[in-house]
Amino acid sequence: DADVTQTPRNRITKTGKRIMLECSQTKGHDRMYWYRQDPGLGLRLIYYSFDVKDINKGEISDGYSVSRQAQAKFSLSLESAIPNQTALYFCATSDLGYGQSNEQFFGPGTRLTVL
Amino acid sequence: GNSVTQMEGPVTLSEEAFLTINCTYTATGYPSLFWYVQYPGEGLQLLLKATKADDKGSNKGFEATYRKETTSFHLEKGSVQVSDSAVYFCALSVYRANNLFFGTGTRLTVIP
Numbered sequence: 001d002a003d004v005t006q007t008p009r010n011r012i013t014k015t016g017k018r019i020m021l022e023c024s025q026t027k028g029h030d031r032m033y034w035y036r037q038d039p040g041l042g043l044r045l046i047y048y049s050f051d052v053k054d055i056n057k058g059e060i061s062d063g064y065s066v067s068r069q070a071q072a073k074f075s076l077s078l079e080s081a082i083p084n085q086t087a088l089y090f091c092a093t094s095d096l097g098y099g100q101s102n103e104q105f106f107g108p109g110t111r112l113t114v115l
Numbered sequence: 116g117n118s119v120t121q122m123e124g125p126v127t128l129s130e131e132a133f134l135t136i137n138c139t140y141t142a143t144g145y146p147s148l149f150w151y152v153q154y155p156g157e158g159l160q161l162l163l164k165a166t167k168a169d170d171k172g173s174n175k176g177f178e179a180t181y182r183k184e185t186t187s188f189h190l191e192k193g194s195v196q197v198s199d200s201a202v203y204f205c206a207l208s209v210y211r212a213n214n215l216f217f218g219t220g221t222r223l224t225v226i227p
Contacts, residue, residue: 043217103161104161108156108157109157
């Protein structure tokens with residue numbers, strides 16, 4: 001079974017609709033992240049969470065919100081979707097270690113299309 | 116600041132050819148460096164990493180050496196296979212960083 005799962009894997013929605021992307025992990029990690037991937041831009045951080053009570057904005061948080069329902073679950077919401085939010089979205093996890101390495105483990109991604 | 120610059124693609128090679136994908140970085144601290152690979156339709160997987168200068172990361176025939184003097188972490192493989200076709204991302208993190216800083220990715224296609 002996959003350690004980091006995302007649902008749905010694909011979603012087509014219309015402008016103005018609210019949509020939620022979900023992420024679950026069985027790795028027991030405290031840190032969780034949401035990224036978006038756009039062609040030619042690599043991955044950019046939307047939000048991250050170090051534990052259930054700790055939520056932080058990333059590089060491109062405008063138009064998004066998140067909820068950390070439990071250690072294992074981290075959801076990303078688009079309150080009113082717009083076409084330029086069409087992208088591939090990834091959830092990732094990592095340990096709450098204080099070592100230098102921040103190795104992250106990624107889910108399979110959600111392809112979102114906003115018409 | 117922290118950033119990664121990697122070779123733009125796409126890169127097309129014949130099977131058994133030598134591969135180099137260049138990656139250079141700027142960092143505010145002492146970074147750890149990573150190469151991630153994304154196979155078609157899948158998420159990112161860690162390919163290899165190096166956490167200090169002169170370390171060599173290796174996996175599946177791929178290698179990269181952390182060169183502090185040239186701020187580089189180039190990915191190499193001596194003989195590529197069709198199954199290596201994927202997008203490769205160079206990334207860095209610095210101590211207590213909140214996230215990874217990714218390059219833009221390099222698409223590799225290996226033809227038989």
